[in-house]
């Protein structure tokens with residue numbers, strides 16, 4: 105199973121109306137292409153079967169309501185099918201597709217959560233990757249009496265324990281945050297390395313008045329990386345030995361990345377290359393999305409020397425410093441007000457449309473921003489601003505199968521996200537035949553017929569396996585599989601399919617259960633009849 109991990113105005117200056125105007129965006133926001141940070145090649149990055157971004161559509165379907173200012177979504181990988189949703193006041197609610205939103209909270213820590221201002225509250229949750237065994241849940245919140253940002257854990261009797269007794273709480277790490285109520289960060293997740301990552305904002309106010317972003321002696325304005333599987337030196341966690349600043353005098357060793365303003369949401373691409381996507385809320389000029397290789401510790405994301413792609417405060421810039429540029433930016437107050445970071449789609453239902461696509465949104469505009477890494481090393485990121493999803497989105501989330509959800513603030517709704525395609529049908533038909541099947545394997549033949557009137561020069565056939573099939577060796581094509589998505593490209597000796605002609609290729613595959621045939625195929629990204 106795919107292991108996932110995985111308000112208000114998250115900006116600073118002054119009070120911002122909670123019910124901000126919803127901006128109608130008619131044109132794509134300007135993307136800012138950047139170089140592929142890891143130099144990865146196309147097959148590792150984007151499933152060839154995903155439709156081009158200019159043909160991608162995204163929509164939402166409301167599946168629950170009655171949430172009280174939801175802030176985060178997390179699905180424990182325990183086979184329960186549950187989504188756990190945090191509410192600002194200090195409760196965790198449970199949603200299940202079969203039974204809806206449970207009335208009783210799973211956890212209630214309202215007695216210790218500081219909910220003052222628009223941005224304080226219970227902000228994040230995650231369970232350990234081996235939750236069924238370790239039974240540990242982590243939450244982040246701003247604590248009474250003075251808003252300290254707090255990471256704590258609850259070790260349960262069983263993964264399904266309901267409700268969770270509030271007195272099981274063990275505080276892991278607390279960072280004072282008394283000066284201002286905004287910029288608490290608050291996202292928490294486990295990375296592909298099994299360590300816990302936690303984002304904390306710059307301490308709030310405006311203009312990075314506490315001078316936190318570039319200051320390695322504070323946890324404010326950072327993403328931390330902790331080994332929470334052990335305890336060290338009287339602390340409830342250990343610092344991984346390969347954290348980037350463990351040997352830097354005066355630096356907090358917990359720091360993984362710095363130069364952040366209010367990283368309200370971030371995610372690792374756990375179903376893909378493990379890279380880290382960070383959405384950092386801007387002050388008044390640019391919202392930004394950053395993309396780092398999963399193993400790149402010590403990145404300086406720029407704040408408050410830089411905001412998005414521009415210099416914010418030259419007095420905070422240091423000669424010779426390397427600032428990681430965002431891979432996508434859009435204008436604050438024009439195209440939104442606070443970026444809401446999301447996830448790379450790795451689900452099964454829309455695998456042939458959206459695999460490898462990072463989806464984010466914005467608190468004020470609700471715009472769906474989609475980003476794909478370069479198709480080749482050093483190339484440009486593909487970016488696009490699509491439709492409005494909902495008003496006031498505060499968090500995206502994934503269920504245990506990688507399908508995406510969204511919650512919104514005052515409406516208090518849970519929505520399921522769907523992808524679609526405006527791609528025209530290709531003039532093709534496909535037949536799929538299992539030739540032989542044995543205990544743990546089979547081989548199959550795919551026949552593709554060009555039903556159009558022009559030759560198809562160079563072809564790629566794509567499909568999504570409906571079960572746990574894994575394609576191996578191909579004949580008469582070169583094939584690869586990412587997740588459930590299979591891509592077969594023409595072998596060099598048969599590059600064209602003439603009108604009316606059929607090309608055939610075969611492959612050897614493994615399967616550990618039922619072996620149903622794929623239900624649809626694409627030719628060069630467009631669906632066949």
Ligand SMILES: [Ca+2]
Pocket residue numbers: 363384392405406407410411412428430
């Ligand atoms: Ca930045």
